[in-house]
Amino acid sequence: MPSLLVVIFAIELVVQLINTIGAATINGLIWRAYLALPTPLAKEFANQRKKQKEYLAVRHDLNATSSQDEFAKWAKLRRQHDKLLDELEKKKSSLDATRTRFDRYLTVARLLSTRGLQWVLPMWYSREPMFWLPYGWFPYYVERFASFPRAPVGSVSIVVWQWACTAVLALLMEAAVGVLGLVAASKNAKKQKQPVPVPAGSAPAGAKTGKNDS
Amino acid sequence: MSSAALINVDDGDAMEPTLQSLLDQRSLRWIFVGGKGGVGKTTTSCSLAIQLAKVRRSVLLISTDPAHNLSDAFSQKFGKEARQVDGFDNLYAMEIDPNGSIQDLMAGQTDGAEGNDLGGMAGMMQDLAFAIPGIDEAMSFAEVLKQVKSLSYETIIFDTAPTGHTLRFLQFPSVLEKALAKVSQLSSQYGSLLNGVLGGSGALPNGANLNEMMEKLETLRAAISEVNTQFKDDRLTTFVCVCIPEFLSLYETERMIQELASYGIDTHCIVVNQLLFPKPGSDCEQCTARRRMQKKYLDQIEELYDEFNVVKMPLLVEEVRGKERLEKFSEMLIKPFVPPS
Numbered sequence: 001m002p003s004l005l006v007v008i009f010a011i012e013l014v015v016q017l018i019n020t021i022g023a024a025t026i027n028g029l030i031w032r033a034y035l036a037l038p039t040p041l042a043k044e045f046a047n048q049r050k051k052q053k054e055y056l057a058v059r060h061d062l063n064a065t066s067s068q069d070e071f072a073k074w075a076k077l078r079r080q081h082d083k084l085l086d087e088l089e090k091k092k093s094s095l096d097a098t099r100t101r102f103d104r105y106l107t108v109a110r111l112l113s114t115r116g117l118q119w120v121l122p123m124w125y126s127r128e129p130m131f132w133l134p135y136g137w138f139p140y141y142v143e144r145f146a147s148f149p150r151a152p153v154g155s156v157s158i159v160v161w162q163w164a165c166t167a168v169l170a171l172l173m174e175a176a177v178g179v180l181g182l183v184a185a186s187k188n189a190k191k192q193k194q195p196v197p198v199p200a201g202s203a204p205a206g207a208k209t210g211k212n213d214s
Numbered sequence: 215m216s217s218a219a220l221i222n223v224d225d226g227d228a229m230e231p232t233l234q235s236l237l238d239q240r241s242l243r244w245i246f247v248g249g250k251g252g253v254g255k256t257t258t259s260c261s262l263a264i265q266l267a268k269v270r271r272s273v274l275l276i277s278t279d280p281a282h283n284l285s286d287a288f289s290q291k292f293g294k295e296a297r298q299v300d301g302f303d304n305l306y307a308m309e310i311d312p313n314g315s316i317q318d319l320m321a322g323q324t325d326g327a328e329g330n331d332l333g334g335m336a337g338m339m340q341d342l343a344f345a346i347p348g349i350d351e352a353m354s355f356a357e358v359l360k361q362v363k364s365l366s367y368e369t370i371i372f373d374t375a376p377t378g379h380t381l382r383f384l385q386f387p388s389v390l391e392k393a394l395a396k397v398s399q400l401s402s403q404y405g406s407l408l409n410g411v412l413g414g415s416g417a418l419p420n421g422a423n424l425n426e427m428m429e430k431l432e433t434l435r436a437a438i439s440e441v442n443t444q445f446k447d448d449r450l451t452t453f454v455c456v457c458i459p460e461f462l463s464l465y466e467t468e469r470m471i472q473e474l475a476s477y478g479i480d481t482h483c484i485v486v487n488q489l490l491f492p493k494p495g496s497d498c499e500q501c502t503a504r505r506r507m508q509k510k511y512l513d514q515i516e517e518l519y520d521e522f523n524v525v526k527m528p529l530l531v532e533e534v535r536g537k538e539r540l541e542k543f544s545e546m547l548i549k550p551f552v553p554p555s
């Protein structure tokens with residue numbers, strides 16, 4: 001069992017990550033990873049995708065066939081089209097249900113392992129000191145606060161440690177997101193700028209870019 | 215022009231281009247003849263009835279088309295009761311009105327004590343009739359079945375109305391069944407409560423009675439599910455599609471065949487009517503042009519419906535009316551027409 005300090009920190013880190021990335025995105029990623037495994041379910045989904053492709057091909061053919069000139073071919077395609085559509089629809093509902101169930105399990109597991117632990121651990125270990133403050137460095141009310149709610153005075157309680165972790169991680173996350181956003185924005189700006197080099201002092205920019213585009 | 219070659223496509227495994235298979239299938243009880251308006255449904259059903267009458271003990275021809283044509287075709291007045299067709303001793307015909315029969319049904323209910331105009335039970339039934347699509351047709355078929363069961367016809371031919379959804383009601387018993395199950399469950403659960411509200415006899419606002427209503431619905435459901443099982447049995451029932459070699463007719467036929475397949479009704483016969491066979495050397499411009507178009511769609515039919523008996527009937531110069539002409543015409547359902555060459 002790693003130290004509680006580390007565990008609390010890790011939980012807060014995970015929570016922050018989930019909050020930043022988004023639960024839906026994570027669910028989607030895990031779902032895709034799950035489908036990449038060689039399970040029967042994955043095979044079913046692969047089949048469904050293949051069928052969808054087939055369906056689109058048939059629909060394309062159907063649209064390309066004149067019902068007046070080649071009625072037999074058109075009607076056969078139409079039958080195939082209707083059959084595939086029917087199968088797809090039928091399968092879709094069951095597959096969608098699987099996906100919803102999967103999402104639900106995932107959400108429950110996620111909530112238990114983050115929010116659940118976030119509440120249970122501080123309650124369980126509320127009387128245990130995480131670490132001790134150097135004696136006499138802080139006034140009493142600071143020590144009292146640091147041991148909130150039930151840890152021995154003079155120590156840092158699990159709740160306070162949690163708060164500290166949350167605050168620091170939130171700051172760091174914000175900074176990281178900001179920096180990443182900046183980097184991405186500058187990259188984008190460069191990309192957008194590059195294809196339209198407008199020499200300074202040239203005649204109407206609109207005409208120039210128009211020429212460049214064509 | 216090789217019109218003879220077109221007619222005789224005997225590839226060995228090809229289905230024969232006649233309705234002989236219907237005559238041979240002795241177990242057939244119900245034969246529907248359907249298609250869009252104006253393609254020759256009535257002529258075809260009359261001809262088929264005439265041919266069947268030759269090999270069956272007794273045949274009944276029923277028209278459910280509100281625009282009754284049987285009387286025209288046989289030049290004889292038919293009504294709601296089965297009547298023997300002049301010149302045949304085992305062929306009977308009747309004309310029923312799908313809309314009329316439900317009104318009769320409702321009229322029959324108002325005979326009771328609360329028999330004011332459409333109050334009570336009849337009002338409820340009317341609401342019901344308009345609330346569920348196809349229920350009026352279903353009820354009229356149920357009614358026909360009840361009538362016909364008591365008589366002993368070996369085969370019954372339906373000349374259906376051209377409204378493409380003649381058999382729409384076949385998909386509906388399951389819906390009604392579910393609804394009924396729900397209602398009866400409710401009434402058993404909240405029956406006492408309802409009775410408290412409605413009074414001891416379970417009378418509904420309009421003078422109808424809850425229990426009576428439930429009973430009516432239950433009998434209705436039973437009747438319709440009986441029709442259903444009969445019509446979905448391919449030993450008992452088949453559907454003959456009638457069309458003309460034109461795009462829209464073909465399109466509707468294809469849709470009808472798919473629809474029938476989805477209801478589980480057997481169909482393996484197509485009658486292609488009004489084929490033009492201009493005499494060799496004919497200089498009728500319209501005829502040859504039309505013939506070319508017909509040939510195009512005929513080829514498509516051959517290709518698409520290779521598992522069907524595709525019967526090709528020529529367009530005659532006279533109207534097919536009266537016993538003799540119908541008899542002559544009906545011959546061609548059994549012996550393929552050979553165009554003059």
